[in-house]
Amino acid sequence: MNPVLAVTDLKKHFPIKKGLLNKEVGKVHAVDGVSFSLERGKTLGLVGESGCGKSTVARTILRLLDPTSGKVLINGTDVTHLSNKELRPIRRQAQIIFQDPFSSLDPRMTAEDIVGELLTVHEKLTKQEIRARVASLFEKVGLRTDQLKNYPHEFSGGQRQRLGIARALSLDPDVIICDEPVSALDVSIQAQVINLLVDLQDEMGIAYLFVAHDLAVVEHISHQVAVMYLGRIVEMADRDRIFQNAQHPYTESLLAAVPVPVPGRATERQILAGDVPSPIIRPSGCHFQTRCPYATERCRVEEPVLKTVTPGHEVACHLR
Numbered sequence: 001m002n003p004v005l006a007v008t009d010l011k012k013h014f015p016i017k018k019g020l021l022n023k024e025v026g027k028v029h030a031v032d033g034v035s036f037s038l039e040r041g042k043t044l045g046l047v048g049e050s051g052c053g054k055s056t057v058a059r060t061i062l063r064l065l066d067p068t069s070g071k072v073l074i075n076g077t078d079v080t081h082l083s084n085k086e087l088r089p090i091r092r093q094a095q096i097i098f099q100d101p102f103s104s105l106d107p108r109m110t111a112e113d114i115v116g117e118l119l120t121v122h123e124k125l126t127k128q129e130i131r132a133r134v135a136s137l138f139e140k141v142g143l144r145t146d147q148l149k150n151y152p153h154e155f156s157g158g159q160r161q162r163l164g165i166a167r168a169l170s171l172d173p174d175v176i177i178c179d180e181p182v183s184a185l186d187v188s189i190q191a192q193v194i195n196l197l198v199d200l201q202d203e204m205g206i207a208y209l210f211v212a213h214d215l216a217v218v219e220h221i222s223h224q225v226a227v228m229y230l231g232r233i234v235e236m237a238d239r240d241r242i243f244q245n246a247q248h249p250y251t252e253s254l255l256a257a258v259p260v261p262v263p264g265r266a267t268e269r270q271i272l273a274g275d276v277p278s279p280i281i282r283p284s285g286c287h288f289q290t291r292c293p294y295a296t297e298r299c300r301v302e303e304p305v306l307k308t309v310t311p312g313h314e315v316a317c318h319l320r
């Protein structure tokens with residue numbers, strides 16, 4: 001089966017310019033050679049600390065940012081060089097849910113207009129047909145149809161995220177990029193939204209790229225997990241292997257921060273110290289060497305490449 005989303009060696013570098021002549025003096029290597037693919041009906045959890053580049057990956061895939069290089073195929077179409085007009089049909093196939101539903105929903109529009117906006121732009125439907133579609137989307141995401149005329153501020157945080165999901169579903173997409181969709185919500189509401197996404201996936205066969213900074217959040221929803229550090233994937237495998245047999249020291253550290261003990265998961269893990277280094281001046285060799293408890297001289301001079309350690313399990317570390 002062809003993947004619904006295939007990303008190959010994606011890079012997004014932001015130039016740093018200074019002075020009167022606006023001369024380029026450096027680059028922020030936000031995304032630096034990311035590759036993965038996503039099958040229909042599956043979820044890839046993309047995880048890493050703030051500043052690791054995961055949200056830039058999400059936005060570059062949908063061309064909210066233009067990539068520096070690399071390829072993004074959505075249902076087999078390379079979208080990296082398409083014009084806005086050429087992207088139009090692709091936007092039906094791939095949608096996004098943002099972290100903060102409040103700032104991503106126009107406060108002057110009613111819920112009905114927000115959820116129906118894409119239908120108005122992309123489909124030739126009458127007002128009544130759009131209203132009926134919006135009402136059915138409301139029911140699908142667990143909102144009441146008597147809330148159709150309400151404005152975003154009249155909804156709770158969880159309900160606003162449901163509105164964002166209804167809007168993303170409106171064109172029946174094949175893939176939804178979920179950019180930290182539950183990070184701004186209370187823990188109890190997080191579970192409800194994740195369960196809703198899982199139910200919708202079972203019902204509609206949608207694929208999700210689910211971006212989060214916390215491994216615990218992606219555990220329930222992901223089939224595969226990719227861990228990012230300073231713009232690169234350092235470990236990628238199916239969910240169970242990541243949670244039960246993590247191979248990269250950075251993944252181990254992220255797991256150590258997961259509060260709920262899982263039977264079979266090793267307990268003696270290093271808690272991560274310090275912050276992610278600057279993506280402008282990255283550490284030499286392995287980018288994780290400044291925080292890694294196992295770093296050796298080799299790690300300081302030689303960059304590890306992502307390699308297959310067992311079929312379906314890739315790790316970028318000299319120890320593997």
Ligand code: SF4
Pocket residue numbers: 248249250286287288289290292293294295296299304316317318319
């Ligand atoms: Fe740590 Fe070295 Fe592996 Fe990097 S390559 S994660 S520094 S052991």
